[in-house]
Amino acid sequence: MITTMSATRLLVLGVIRIMQPVHGYDVRRELVSWRLEELANVKPGSIYSAIRTLERDRCIAVHSRASEDSRPERTTYVMTAEGEKEFQTLLQQTWWNVTMATEPLAPALCLMLFMPRDELVAALKSRVSQLQATLSSTTFVRNSIRDGSTGAEGEIPEHVREILDFVSARTKAEIEWARTLQRRLREGAYCFTGDEGFPEAHQPPRRKAETVTELKPKRRARH
Numbered sequence: 001m002i003t004t005m006s007a008t009r010l011l012v013l014g015v016i017r018i019m020q021p022v023h024g025y026d027v028r029r030e031l032v033s034w035r036l037e038e039l040a041n042v043k044p045g046s047i048y049s050a051i052r053t054l055e056r057d058r059c060i061a062v063h064s065r066a067s068e069d070s071r072p073e074r075t076t077y078v079m080t081a082e083g084e085k086e087f088q089t090l091l092q093q094t095w096w097n098v099t100m101a102t103e104p105l106a107p108a109l110c111l112m113l114f115m116p117r118d119e120l121v122a123a124l125k126s127r128v129s130q131l132q133a134t135l136s137s138t139t140f141v142r143n144s145i146r147d148g149s150t151g152a153e154g155e156i157p158e159h160v161r162e163i164l165d166f167v168s169a170r171t172k173a174e175i176e177w178a179r180t181l182q183r184r185l186r187e188g189a190y191c192f193t194g195d196e197g198f199p200e201a202h203q204p205p206r207r208k209a210e211t212v213t214e215l216k217p218k219r220r221a222r223h
Contacts, residue, residue, distance in 0.1 A: 005050075007040045010090040012050045013059065013083055021063035021076040024051050039167065051077065059083030117185055117192040124182040128175055135171045138164050 011034075015027045028047045036042045054060045060083050063076045079087070112120060142164040144156070151157035191198050 005046075006090055007094075008042050008046050008050045009054065010087065010094065011036065011040070011042060012047060012054060013079065013087040013090070016054075016060055016077055016083075017079050017087060020078040023074055023076050024048055027051065027077075039163070054083065057082070057086075059086050112192075113190060113198075114193050116194045120192070121182055121185050124178050124185075128178050128182075131171050131175045131178070135168060135175070138168050138171070142168075
């Protein structure tokens with residue numbers, strides 16, 4: 001199973017492999033520029049933690065330590081043979097194993113009947129608008145990528161189009177799902193709070209006084 005931790009580990013190893021010898025700050029800056037915080041849940045703070053762990057695991061090694069004037073020491077890293085093995089293993093595992101992403105909407109879907117029908121329809125309409133804006137932005141970035149670009153000159157590499165196409169496909173699928181659910185709700189699907197026949201919340205049954213009395217331990221008769 002590919003976790004957030006292993007995703008960060010794979011990305012850090014990949015950047016060090018590409019840019020070595022490289023300083024930890026440059027690894028962080030490069031990954032932040034890839035804008036993977038939402039897609040891969042890679043937080044900027046976790047990048048330094050991954051570098052320390054990779055050094056401890058002997059996947060990367062210190063190439064040099066240097067300091068200028070009163071500035072903090074700058075440490076640069078290179079990948080080791082062990083790091084290359086780890087990189088290839090993580091890369092292959094991620095491609096061959098399907099891991100279902102966590103879906104933040106799932107809890108709200110479980111409890112959607114406790115929202116008024118009209119509000120949920122309006123929320124779905126708003127959701128579609130936001131998803132369409134995301135899709136337009138993604139399409140704009142994709143169209144700006146130059147054919148044959150390798151990223152050597154600071155441009156977005158050509159293969160990044162595949163990431164954007166992957167995101168766009170998921171976004172389009174959610175837009176279609178949201179529109180379908182919105183239509184079904186308008187047609188009367190399900191029974192929501194405020195609808196006629198919606199069950200009221202049930203209170204736990206109270207024990208009868210005599211039942212509680214019967215549950216009390218009986219006193220033993222004195223002889």
